[in-house]
Amino acid sequence: MSISTKYNPAETEDKWYSYWLSKKFFHSEPDEREPYTIVIPPPNVTGVLHMGHMLNNTIQDVLIRKARMQGKNACWVPGTDHASIATEAKVVAMLKEQGINKKDLSREEFLKYAWEWKEKYGGIILEQLKKLGASCDWDRTRFTMEEDLSEAVIDSFIHLYKKGWIYRGIRMVNWDPAGKTAVSDEEVIRKEVNQKLYYIKYLISGTEDQFLTIATTRPETIMADAAICINPNDERFSHLKGKKVFVPLVNHEIPVIEDEYVDIEFGTGCLKVTPAHDLNDYELGVKHNLPVTDILNDDGTLNELAVILVGEDRFVARKKIAKMLEEAGHLAKVEDYKSQVGFSERTDAAIEPKLSMQWFVKMKEMAQPALDDVLNGEVNLIPNKFENTYRHWMENVRDWNISRQLWWGQRIPAWYDDKGNWVVAKTKDEALEEFWKKKHLNESCSDAEKAGFKHQLEPF
Amino acid sequence: MDTWFSSWLWPISVFDGFKNPENKDINYYYPTNDLVTAPEILFFWVARMIMAGHEFMGKKPFTNVYLTGIVRDKLGRKMSKSLGNSPDPIGLIEKYGADAVRVGMLMSSPAGNDLMFDESYCEQGRNFASKIWNAFRLVKGWEVDENLVNPNIQAISWFENRFNEALVEIEANFKQYRLSEALMITYKLVWDDFCAWYLEMVKPAYQQPIDAESYKATISFFENIIKLLHPNMPFITEELWHDDLFAERGELDCCIVAEFPKGGTFDEKLLKDAEVIKTVVAEIRNVRNQKQISPKEALPLSIKVNSDLGYDKWLNIIFKLANVAEAEMVNDKVVGATAFMAGKDEFFIPLTENVDVEAERERLNADLVYLQGFLKSVDAKLSNERFVQNAKPEIIANERNKKADAEAKIKIIEESLAVLG
Numbered sequence: 001m002s003i004s005t006k007y008n009p010a011e012t013e014d015k016w017y018s019y020w021l022s023k024k025f026f027h028s029e030p031d032e033r034e035p036y037t038i039v040i041p042p043p044n045v046t047g048v049l050h051m052g053h054m055l056n057n058t059i060q061d062v063l064i065r066k067a068r069m070q071g072k073n074a075c076w077v078p079g080t081d082h083a084s085i086a087t088e089a090k091v092v093a094m095l096k097e098q099g100i101n102k103k104d105l106s107r108e109e110f111l112k113y114a115w116e117w118k119e120k121y122g123g124i125i126l127e128q129l130k131k132l133g134a135s136c137d138w139d140r141t142r143f144t145m146e147e148d149l150s151e152a153v154i155d156s157f158i159h160l161y162k163k164g165w166i167y168r169g170i171r172m173v174n175w176d177p178a179g180k181t182a183v184s185d186e187e188v189i190r191k192e193v194n195q196k197l198y199y200i201k202y203l204i205s206g207t208e209d210q211f212l213t214i215a216t217t218r219p220e221t222i223m224a225d226a227a228i229c230i231n232p233n234d235e236r237f238s239h240l241k242g243k244k245v246f247v248p249l250v251n252h253e254i255p256v257i258e259d260e261y262v263d264i265e266f267g268t269g270c271l272k273v274t275p276a277h278d279l280n281d282y283e284l285g286v287k288h289n290l291p292v293t294d295i296l297n298d299d300g301t302l303n304e305l306a307v308i309l310v311g312e313d314r315f316v317a318r319k320k321i322a323k324m325l326e327e328a329g330h331l332a333k334v335e336d337y338k339s340q341v342g343f344s345e346r347t348d349a350a351i352e353p354k355l356s357m358q359w360f361v362k363m364k365e366m367a368q369p370a371l372d373d374v375l376n377g378e379v380n381l382i383p384n385k386f387e388n389t390y391r392h393w394m395e396n397v398r399d400w401n402i403s404r405q406l407w408w409g410q411r412i413p414a415w416y417d418d419k420g421n422w423v424v425a426k427t428k429d430e431a432l433e434e435f436w437k438k439k440h441l442n443e444s445c446s447d448a449e450k451a452g453f454k455h456q457l458e459p460f
Numbered sequence: 461m462d463t464w465f466s467s468w469l470w471p472i473s474v475f476d477g478f479k480n481p482e483n484k485d486i487n488y489y490y491p492t493n494d495l496v497t498a499p500e501i502l503f504f505w506v507a508r509m510i511m512a513g514h515e516f517m518g519k520k521p522f523t524n525v526y527l528t529g530i531v532r533d534k535l536g537r538k539m540s541k542s543l544g545n546s547p548d549p550i551g552l553i554e555k556y557g558a559d560a561v562r563v564g565m566l567m568s569s570p571a572g573n574d575l576m577f578d579e580s581y582c583e584q585g586r587n588f589a590s591k592i593w594n595a596f597r598l599v600k601g602w603e604v605d606e607n608l609v610n611p612n613i614q615a616i617s618w619f620e621n622r623f624n625e626a627l628v629e630i631e632a633n634f635k636q637y638r639l640s641e642a643l644m645i646t647y648k649l650v651w652d653d654f655c656a657w658y659l660e661m662v663k664p665a666y667q668q669p670i671d672a673e674s675y676k677a678t679i680s681f682f683e684n685i686i687k688l689l690h691p692n693m694p695f696i697t698e699e700l701w702h703d704d705l706f707a708e709r710g711e712l713d714c715c716i717v718a719e720f721p722k723g724g725t726f727d728e729k730l731l732k733d734a735e736v737i738k739t740v741v742a743e744i745r746n747v748r749n750q751k752q753i754s755p756k757e758a759l760p761l762s763i764k765v766n767s768d769l770g771y772d773k774w775l776n777i778i779f780k781l782a783n784v785a786e787a788e789m790v791n792d793k794v795v796g797a798t799a800f801m802a803g804k805d806e807f808f809i810p811l812t813e814n815v816d817v818e819a820e821r822e823r824l825n826a827d828l829v830y831l832q833g834f835l836k837s838v839d840a841k842l843s844n845e846r847f848v849q850n851a852k853p854e855i856i857a858n859e860r861n862k863k864a865d866a867e868a869k870i871k872i873i874e875e876s877l878a879v880l881g
Binding site: 003005006007009010012013016017019020023025030035036037038039041042049050051052053054055056058059060061062063065066067068069070071075077079081082083084085128131132133135140142144145148149150151152153155156157159160184186361363366367369370373374378379380381382383386389390393394400401402403404409410411412 | 461462463465466467469470471472473474475476477478479484485487488489490492493494495496497498499501502503504505507508510511512514515516520522523524525526527528529530531539546547549550553554556557558559560561562565566569575577589590592593596597600634636637639687690691692694695696698699703711712714716717718719720
């Protein structure tokens with residue numbers, strides 16, 4: 001056999017890759033040999049290969065090929081991740097280009113587009129991995145949103161719920177008004193931003209011309225104010241104790257409350273308390289039993305509860321209200337101000353603190369064995385410099401908010417009736433059973449009534 | 461729901477551990493062995509998979525987690541679409557070949573450190589593939605003469621030992637997931653030891669045949685090298701594997717399932733001696749360059765042996781690689797010759813008509829100045845109390861060795877200078 005003077009990769013690579021595939025060298029079945037197994041970190045289903053994937057998958061292929069040559073039963077399981085927020089954002093952007101607004105679609109219509117998108121672009125990345133020579137067992141390719149894997153998600157949810165490790169609660173979450181979903185703390189990027197500090201005058205109730213002044217970066221939220229808070233030790237304001245004030249422009253009367261939480265040195269020493277739109281204010285509100293008024297829609301525009309500027313975007317509203325306050329004589333001054341603002345990693349929108357009903361997984365119990373594994377060498381982190389980071393995380397673990405207000409992904413298996421009653425169940429029929437057990441339905445219901453009730457049930 | 465609430469089940473759900481617990485796949489493959497991923501998702505994904513493993517399987521999901529570095533550009537910036545500094549991986553594969561890109565990526569990414577990617581790494585990978593290809597073509601071009609006696613026993617014995625030594629180092633690095641280091645050892649073994657030294661030692665003179673034993677040994681080495689390279693460079697190795705130089709291959713006799721070479725023992729003294737021989741050859745080539753002597757002109761060589769290295773076995777190699785005509789063992793320094801050292805032994809090339817005494821003296825003086833400076837720096841270290849108190853004993857021993865070595869060399873140079881007059 002003669003050999004060409006130069007090595008020609010283009011000819012060689014496809015030829016041998018097909019040959020390996022046709023002879024099933026990548027395929028593994030359990031047998032008497034020692035197994036050597038790697039599961040691929042599933043790339044985003046509609047993603048394309050980047051240099052990080054190249055490095056990562058080259059390493060995996062070297063390990064798997066070497067193990068195979070050393071007589072082990074080597075199995076490298078490939079697959080893709082549905083990547084809910086990334087994929088949904090791409091589909092929303094694609095629809096926008098076609099002049100379609102996600103808002104105008106039903107869940108089913110949106111999912112139809114999303115699945116079409118997935119069929120079109122899904123799996124490109126796996127084809128690219130083949131070019132690299134990746135010897136994955138393609139017969140075992142999985143997708144995190146295929147039926148069996150979705151069922152595993154639901155089963156594990158119900159398992160943890162029954163164990164009491166999943167619970168529901170109202171929490172202040174990081175709301176992304178562009179993605180219209182909550183995001184985790186880790187998906188928020190804090191940046192220092194040049195802002196303005198607005199000094200706003202509130203008329204003291206029972207007087208004609210006495211004001212107190214607060215300083216805020218968010219004048220557009222004053223309509224949601226529930227109180228003004230002063231520090232009881234601040235002698236400048238002892239005359240305000242027990243008084244009420246009027247929120248400018250909308251003239252809501254709100255109380256002046258006292259709490260040592262207020263920093264006497266900051267701003268004017270008077271703090272506006274807006275429980276629906278600030279985490280600290282929310283906690284202060286809970287402590288002082290203040291009402292919560294949420295004046296923002298999910299997309300960051302003002303709703304009817306704002307009374308004024310309804311429908312305006314929060315940033316437009318900020319500029320407009322500053323002008324309105326000035327015209328009404330309620331704006332004392334404006335200063336330049338630098339502060340940290342959180343932005344969504346995915347959409348770069350300014351994060352809005354928002355109260356929302358969320359589902360959480362308790363982490364403390366589960367974190368312990370996972371921490372022990374690494375500390376006692378059951379699981380090795382290589383290089384081991386990462387052990388400290390890991391330990392720090394696991395010792396300070398917070399409950400996991402698993403709710404996402406997205407359509408592309410698994411739904412939380414909680415079923416609601418029209419009265420807001422809810423149960424957790426795998427299927428609609430099982431949900432109905434649960435409603436029976438909980439006596440939200442009674443035995444005098446006719447079959448037609450039952451059927452109607454069942455029809456109304458919606459998962460979360 | 462959060463995507464991670466599905467991917468934390470991945471090592472279980474890919475084997476249908478929820479739908480069908482205790483099925484034969486999950487019982488066989490779980491827990492898996494290695495996970496290779498990025499440190500950014502150590503908490504998001506890795507930690508949660510370990511939790512899910514315990515909660516749903518009562519067992520960890522994997523034993524080793526290899527955390528790769530981040531791929532950056534050569535300025536150290538993270539690669540991103542918006543910066544436009546990320547090359548298209550498929551474009552690279554088309555330009556350089558998949559093997560070259562794999563080698564390029566691996567060589568530049570020591571375990572746990574970020575990778576500063578530059579296209580020149582792929583070029584280096586491609587050059588490596590060409591080197592292997594050309595070496596293969598060289599061997600393939602050899603004619604065998606069954607009547608010839610094997611003159612390469614020492615060369616063959618050396619490479620066999622060298623291969624075993626490298627294999628031990630490679631396996632040790634693999635054990636610690638130092639894939640980049642393992643590849644670097646393989647690269648040097650193939651490029652330097654096999655191509656630059658071994659093949660030069662055994663290759664027959666132009667248009668001359670080779671003896672059967674050397675031929676067989678060389679092909680067997682080549683086959684081992686191809687197997688060793690396969691995990692890193694799967695395509696070129698599979699292509700060469702099927703060349704009839706090796707054998708008629710059955711349809712399932714493929715490199716991908718060939719047995720990875722197993723380490724054997726190796727003779728450390730033999731390997732150490734070979735390094736001295738390589739120095740001798742390099743020094744003679746050096747002398748030729750400096751004195752502009754044609755490589756075709758065979759030189760005489762005198763050796764004053766101060767060590768226990770048995771030169772008899774190596775002379776053929778020195779003759780062939782350095783074009784030495786004859787070697788004489790001497791007890792005293794040779795007057796008026798170019799001298800150099802390798803290991804503890806002294807070498808002289810008597811170059812009566814060629815020697816420029818002035819130039820020789822200049823060269824020796826330059827060496828002397830360098831060695832004296834070196835000795836001074838070692839002395840400074842050894843007289844630094846803090847260093848001597850705090851450094852590990854083996855480091856101090858190493859410094860003392862350097863001192864003794866430099867002193868011995870200085871003595872020899874001074875003697876040579878005296879001989880020059």
